[in-house]
Amino acid sequence: MKFGRFLKTLGAAAVLGAVLCSCGRSDNKLVMVAEATFPPYEFREGDRIVGIDVDIMTEVAREIGKELVVEDMSFDSVISAVQSGKADVAASGITVTEDRKRQIDFSVPYVEARQVIIVPGNSAIKGRDDLKGKRIGVQHGTTGDAYVTKNIQEPERFPNGALAVAALNAGKIDVIVIDGEPAKIFADRHKNLLILPEPLTVEEYAIAIRKGDTELLEQVNRVIRQLKENGGMAAIRAKYIK
DSSP states (O other): OOHHHHHHHHHHHHHHHHHHHHHOOOTTEEEEEEOSEETTTEEEETTEEESHHHHHHHHHHHHHTOEEEEEEOOGGGHHHHHHHTSOSEEOSSOBOOHHHHTTSEEOOOOEEEEEEEEEETTOSOOSGGGOTTSOEEEETTSHHHHHHHHHTOOOEEESSHHHHHHHHHTTSOSEEEEEHHHHHHHHHHOTTEEEOSSOSEEEEEOOEEOTTOHHHHHHHHHHHHHHHHHTHHHHHHHHHOO
């Protein structure tokens, strides 16, 4: 081979290698994306992201012999990160919906969840029938957002639940619609807030996986079923829900 052709061949190989390195992830990593302001499912503890979803996916990573890597991003970006291949899974208290099923595959559900109403303790709002015309806060891109938009009115959207709670405490909104277990934690932290007893909806959470990744889907399903059967899922929930 002439030296010039060798250099061209070498250059092409180098470019291909750079492309592969920039696009691929190491085979020994399992990348999970989540929005880490959603306790007890994912939240920050010092410089670590912890929570129910993290513990579930840690068990999956252990089962398949990989290291779990958790990346924090906005909730409305987690599904697109899985679709594009930037992440292997999204585990962020994601409710199973028909619209999302068209975009990604879901594992078997691992918990039943509820959308609930949070109000100040002295609020005149007593249930869903009182919501019309009130300033309703939701987390952007959630099923609470979708439910309020479709069934009640256009809500005020926040990047996360904590910012919605801050707005409620400041009197900028009248009520929040949010998932039940994070609502309990916010109400425990802010004693002036009250969760109304009647939920708006009952839903199921599952792990989001890229369409066509059947091997990973089967592995995640197997671990979730094992955790349900051997008491591991109950132990994980008890660790974070007092």
